[in-house]
Amino acid sequence: MAGNHQKNESSKEQTERPKRAxxxxxxxxxxxxxKEVFAETGVDAPMRDIARRAGVGVGTxxxxxxxxxxxxxxxxxxxxDACADTAEEFAQHYAPAEAVDRWMQRYVDFLVAKRGLASALHSDDAAFKPLPAYFDARLEPALQGLLNAATExxxxxxxxTAYDLLRAVAGLCTPSGHGDVAQARRLVSLLIDGLRYRSE
Incomplete structure (x- = not known):
């Protein structure tokens, strides 16, 4: 009986594992x-379009x-998370100041991609209330670590501070700042160059 019970449990685990995968x-x-559909057509895109691209049913x-x-x-x-995680990668592969520059450019990419979500994120939906805190908790430490290394x-x-830079670059990428990505990249590079100028 015990042997049969163990076999059943083992079989159940093997069945559940592929399902979870x-x-x-x-x-x-x-x-x-x-992410792709929202960027292309906005957050109001039909769920069936997202399901079709993902190769799953709408029920999923x-x-x-x-x-x-x-x-x-x-x-x-x-x-x-994807933006924050690149900080460690850049720190490992580039000199400290260049790592800051590259991460800031990656942050520009993030802000541009997020623009399609902006109106939704600023709504009163309860699902969005934790997001500003999540944003700060993930991105500020990522950038601050790079800044500390470059300063040292x-x-x-x-x-x-990371807070200063994150807000400054966000301002460059807003529609009121004309939302010109190429210009934002140039201004970010100038900003980092300015930080280098007075590092001595």
């Missing part, structure tokens, strides 16, 4: 598809994200 694969595909979307706002928030968090190396001045 498939569910995770579907979730990754779903978030990637949602609603099982993971009961409300559209839940899916938008998940895409936003994924993009924040004598490559950048030390009287600027």
């Amino acid at each position: 498939d569910a995770q694969k579907n979730l990754v595909a779903l978030l990637q598809a949602a 979307i609603y099982r993971n994200f009961p409300q559209r706002a839940d899916l938008i928030a998940a895409v936003f968090r994924q993009e924040v 190396a004598g490559e950048l001045r030390g009287d600027v």
